Amino acid sequence: MGVMIAKNDQAERLPGHDLRADKMPGHWLLARLGKRVLRPGGIAMTRGLLADISVGRDDDVVEFAPGLGVTARLILQRTPHSYTGVERDSAAAAWTAQQLPVQPNVSVSIGPAEATGLADGVATVVVGEAMLSMNPSEHKQQIMQEAYRVLHQGGRYGIHELAIVPDDVSAHVKGDIEAALSSAIHVGARPLTPGEWRSLLESVGFHVECIRLAPMNLLRPARLVADEGLLGALRFLRNVAMDRDARRRVLKMRRTFHKHRAHLNAISIVARK
Numbered sequence: 165m166g167v168m169i170a171k172n173d174q175a176e177r178l179p180g181h182d183l184r185a186d187k188m189p190g191h192w193l194l195a196r197l198g199k200r201v202l203r204p205g206g207i208a209m210t211r212g213l214l215a216d217i218s219v220g221r222d223d224d225v226v227e228f229a230p231g232l233g234v235t236a237r238l239i240l241q242r243t244p245h246s247y248t249g250v251e252r253d254s255a256a257a258a259w260t261a262q263q264l265p266v267q268p269n270v271s272v273s274i275g276p277a278e279a280t281g282l283a284d285g286v287a288t289v290v291v292g293e294a295m296l297s298m299n300p301s302e303h304k305q306q307i308m309q310e311a312y313r314v315l316h317q318g319g320r321y322g323i324h325e326l327a328i329v330p331d332d333v334s335a336h337v338k339g340d341i342e343a344a345l346s347s348a349i350h351v352g353a354r355p356l357t358p359g360e361w362r363s364l365l366e367s368v369g370f371h372v373e374c375i376r377l378a379p380m381n382l383l384r385p386a387r388l389v390a391d392e393g394l395l396g397a398l399r400f401l402r403n404v405a406m407d408r409d410a411r412r413r414v415l416k417m418r419r420t421f422h423k424h425r426a427h428l429n430a431i432s433i434v435a436r437k
């Protein structure tokens with residue numbers, strides 16, 4: 165049983181539109197409820213990442229997992245030479261494509277980030293947010309290898325993910341957080357420590373240039389307003405209030421993020437090939 169999002173004639177095309185609120189992946193549930201910014205550090209961390217990575221007019225940008233196209237639009241505001249999104253969820257790819265201008269240098273394709281089908285060295289920038297954490301270790305590495313392959317020498321790779329802090333956190337705490345997150349968002353969640361993110365990037369050949377951390381405040385009121393605007397945040401809260409199954413899930417997610425807040429952060433990293 166889903167929530168009707170008033171006046172949204174695209175609602176049925178949202179990813180996961182045919183799934184039950186009590187079972188669906190947390191990010192698509194949040195999207196059904198009206199949330200559009202689905203990454204742990206929010207829009208502020210995204211803006212910081214795009215500035216750190218200095219996306220500009222000469223760049224050929226590949227975005228892994230654009231989701232609902234929020235970062236794609238921010239990237240296009242910087243008028244890069246080209247933009248290519250690669251998203252494995254066909255509904256999300258279609259949604260993103262709908263957000264973007266119809267231009268020959270802008271495209272979105274359906275496929276896995278670990279095998280984009282793009283030629284070697286076509287990108288000067290690769291960006292991916294909130295997508296590595298949900299992939300198992302082997303896929304994380306394959307996705308990073310693919311970023312490395314499609315980047316030309318000197319190209320930049322920007323990621324924005326979940327991190328567990330500090331670097332020397334015990335295996336027990338880490339295991340607890342993974343289990344709690346996976347149970348709350350119904351997606352396998354395997355965040356890494358900042359040191360582990362760095363090592364993984366270095367293991368595929370990247371040189372890490374910049375690491376930033378921020379609180380994981382995805383469902384806190386101030387962050388909701390910052391990410392979705394006041395009206396968007398109110399719409400989201402109204403939709404949560406109107407759907408019991410969805411509300412249960414959202415409250416569980418919020419409790420989980422809150423309980424583990426001392427060890428759970430958002431992280432952005434810029435690495436260079």
Ligand SMILES: C[S@@+](CC[C@H](N)C(=O)[O-])C[C@H]1O[C@@H](n2cnc3c(N)ncnc32)[C@H](O)[C@@H]1O
Pocket residue numbers: 191200201202203228229230231232234250251252253256275276277278292293294295298299307
């Ligand atoms: C939590 S959402 C984040 C969406 C968007 N990047 C954002 O930050 O708002 C995760 C997205 O990653 C996509 N995704 C996960 N693993 C992927 C993979 N291996 N290849 C391509 N897309 C992937 C999902 O389909 C979904 O759109």
